[in-house]
Amino acid sequence: MFRIGLTGVAVALFATMFVASAQAQTAQRPLYAVTKVDGTDNVYIFRYQNHQAMFVVTKAGVIATDPISLRRPAAKAYIEEIGKITKAPIKYVIYSHSHYDHIAGGKPFKDLGATFIAQRNARERLAELKPADVVMPDQVVDKKKVIHLGGTTLELIYVGKNHSDSMLVMRLPKEKVIFTVDWIPLQSVQFRGMADTYFPDTIAGLKKVIAMDWEKLIPGHPGPDGRQIGTKQDARDHLAYLEDLSAAVKKAVDEGKSYADAEKDIKLPKYEKWGGYGPFLPMNIERLYDFYNRGI
Numbered sequence: 001m002f003r004i005g006l007t008g009v010a011v012a013l014f015a016t017m018f019v020a021s022a023q024a025q026t027a028q029r030p031l032y033a034v035t036k037v038d039g040t041d042n043v044y045i046f047r048y049q050n051h052q053a054m055f056v057v058t059k060a061g062v063i064a065t066d067p068i069s070l071r072r073p074a075a076k077a078y079i080e081e082i083g084k085i086t087k088a089p090i091k092y093v094i095y096s097h098s099h100y101d102h103i104a105g106g107k108p109f110k111d112l113g114a115t116f117i118a119q120r121n122a123r124e125r126l127a128e129l130k131p132a133d134v135v136m137p138d139q140v141v142d143k144k145k146v147i148h149l150g151g152t153t154l155e156l157i158y159v160g161k162n163h164s165d166s167m168l169v170m171r172l173p174k175e176k177v178i179f180t181v182d183w184i185p186l187q188s189v190q191f192r193g194m195a196d197t198y199f200p201d202t203i204a205g206l207k208k209v210i211a212m213d214w215e216k217l218i219p220g221h222p223g224p225d226g227r228q229i230g231t232k233q234d235a236r237d238h239l240a241y242l243e244d245l246s247a248a249v250k251k252a253v254d255e256g257k258s259y260a261d262a263e264k265d266i267k268l269p270k271y272e273k274w275g276g277y278g279p280f281l282p283m284n285i286e287r288l289y290d291f292y293n294r295g296i
C-alpha cells in the first residue's frame with residue numbers, strides 16, 4: 001500500500017513538472033499564431049496556447065476545423081486571423097473528434113453561418129452529454145465524406161475507433177496533408193492513461209493512416225520541441241511505440257506481474273526522450289495492462 005501511495009505521489013509530481021516545463025517552454029510563444037503550411041498555397045494552422053487546428057482557404061470560402069475554445073476566447077482570434085487572409089466566408093467547421101478541449105466554443109463560427117460537421121458517433125455523444133458550449137453538428141460522416149469547395153478537395157475519413165470512437169482523418173489529396181488529433185502525437189507517448197482510447201483498434205487505424213498518400217501530418221498539439229507538423233516517419237515511430245509498449249505489457253501480464261511491478265519494471269529506453277515519457281509511461285502501461293489482463 002505504501003509503495004502504491006508513493007507511486008501516486010511521484011506520478012502527480014512528475015506530471016506537474018512535465019506540465020510546468022511545457023508551460024515554461026511555451027511562455028516565450030505568443031498566445032496564438034497562424035502558420036502557413038510550407039509547400040501549400042492555402043493550408044494554415046491556427047495555434048492557441050498548446051492546441052492547434054487546420055484551416056483551408058479557397059476562393060469560394062474557408063473550411064475551418066476545431067474551434068479549440070474551451071473556457072477561452074480562441075474562436076474570436078481564430079476568426080480574426082482568417083479575416084486577415086481572406087474575406088471569403090467561413091463555410092464549414094469540422095470537428096476532429098468529440099473531446100471538448102478541441103471542439104468547444106464554436107458559436108462565433110455558427111453566428112457567421114458555418115455548417116458544422118462531425119463523425120456520427122461524436123454527434124451521438126454530444127446529444128447525450130449536452131455540453132453547454134459545444135455547437136451541435138449539422139451534418140455527420142459515417143465512413144467517408146468528400147468536400148469540394150473552390151477547387152479544393154478535402155476528404156473526411158473514419159478509420160475506426162482509436163482516441164474516441166469519433167475520430168476523423170481529414171486528408172487534402174492534392175496538398176498531401178492530413179489533420180487528425182490526439183492519437184498520433186509527435187515524439188510523445190500517449191496522454192496520461194489513454195482515456196477514451198480503444199485498443200488494439202488504434203494500431204489497426206494507424207496502419208490504415210500510414211498506408212494513405214500524404215506527406216505532412218498536422219496534429220492537435222505541437223510536439224515537445226514546439227514542432228507543429230509531422231511526417232509519415234512520426235506516424236511510423238508512434239506505431240512502433242504502441243507495438244513495443246503492447247509487447248512489453250503483454251509479457252508482464254503473461255508472467256503474472258502485478259500492475260505495480262509492470263509499471264516499475266517496464267522501460268522503453270528508445271522513447272525516453274519523448275514528451276510525457278516520465279509521468280505518462282506508467283499510465284500508458286496501466287491502460288495496456290487492463291487490456292491484456294481483463295480484455296478491457
Ligand SMILES: [Zn+2]
Pocket residue numbers: 097099163181182
Ligand atoms: Zn482528445
